[in-house]
Amino acid sequence: MKKGESSKKVVLITGASSGIGKSIANYLSTRNFKVYGTSRSSKDSSQVSFNFVQLDVTKEETIRSAVQEVFQKEGKIDILINNAGVGITGPIEETPEIEIKKAFDTNYFGPLNMIKNVLPVMRKNGSGLIINITSIAGYMGLPYRGIYSATKSALEITAEAYRMELKQFGIKMTNVAPGDFATNIASGRYHAPVTKGSPYEKVYGDTLAIMNKHVDAGQDPELMANEILKIIQTEDPKVHYKVGDRLQKISVKLKSLLPDKLYEKMLMKHYKL
Template identity: 55%
Template structure:
């Protein structure tokens, strides 16, 4: 029997790439979007789901179960970017980012765990970010929300092991997606005290534009689904992105900080 897979945030970018890859591999794939009626080119069904709404989450999960009878894999992919000087980011935007990147995935997991316990099996894959392994300039909120999800996953996977449920993190580096168009960014202003913010935006956008093909993420998800006991963490992306985590472990803090500041032209 084909495994039933639910992917949040699957109307574009990494989520869409994962959904298409798994669909062509013969899995029963359901994707989600806040506005599925606006998407016309999906090869798999798209259901309405806003991870900021518990009611929306429970309704979507109940619909998938009513159609397919089970959910074997959940890919928590929905997320939003945010950049800007922390001092200038409205607190409402910080809260919104955490609602989407952290509390949303938590609510999805809380909603699906009873079903997976009743099945006596299940796999949850949380899409985090290599940015979650370090505090990045002008990306403080994004790094924090994704880093928090990494630690939540580490803890929860130990709690659910008695139920034959596996949970893992997949942290992507830079991938060529439309995240830059949809993220929140503090507007550039001549009155801002942070004169180097503009250069950092350019560097970040260049990294995204020159990023890897999202298919690499899809291939990793496919391998994890077919792994009996997945690892705690997976990192996917350009070599330098993954190597930056290693450098953070081995370099003195101040030296690593200088390396980041040079990279971001600060």
């Protein structure tokens, strides 16, 4: 064992300052894992049961620095959990291009850069597990959440290819798609403004209220933490996992079974469009 290397499995999880990420980090740290959670700003680790490292997934220099810091302390990184993400809502026509690019920088390019920087460490150790937190929204184009759906779908599909490329190194990858959970994601996401006089004004405003209601009524994030532990303990993880209420998981299955127009009609009815 190298100097400073822990006998516990070392977990690096992005976006651990709140919500699902914080729940996962706390949960794993109480179950014999050495957990490093990341945040864009410095955090006081005394307030949680894991260690914080500063990292912004949109800035590769901070990714390199954080990975190096954890490796120097522990001598390994066994598990990477790509959890950091941002929400974005709005009519696609009225969503500023700069906000679309920001969403992709965080939800897609951020995880890819995390993977790229962690892989040399895992390859050196001949093993590793990468868990990408995506979204059930990534399985379908949702009205007024189309950009968010696109970012998560892109990560899901890219990871399908990536995991095949990594098998030769003994490194495993999987995607976990949560449904609605009771977190503060709604307050932190970008909302295209409900513009007075816009052709989307009423419908978008009503749909936004429905979305926020779903999040507020979402499940306890600890359910996700428990599922993540089960996946870590699985010898050969599946390509995709879905975690959420029964209706949300069924909606993914229905998309593959129903004619496109019928599924579209079902979604529109759900969002009262």
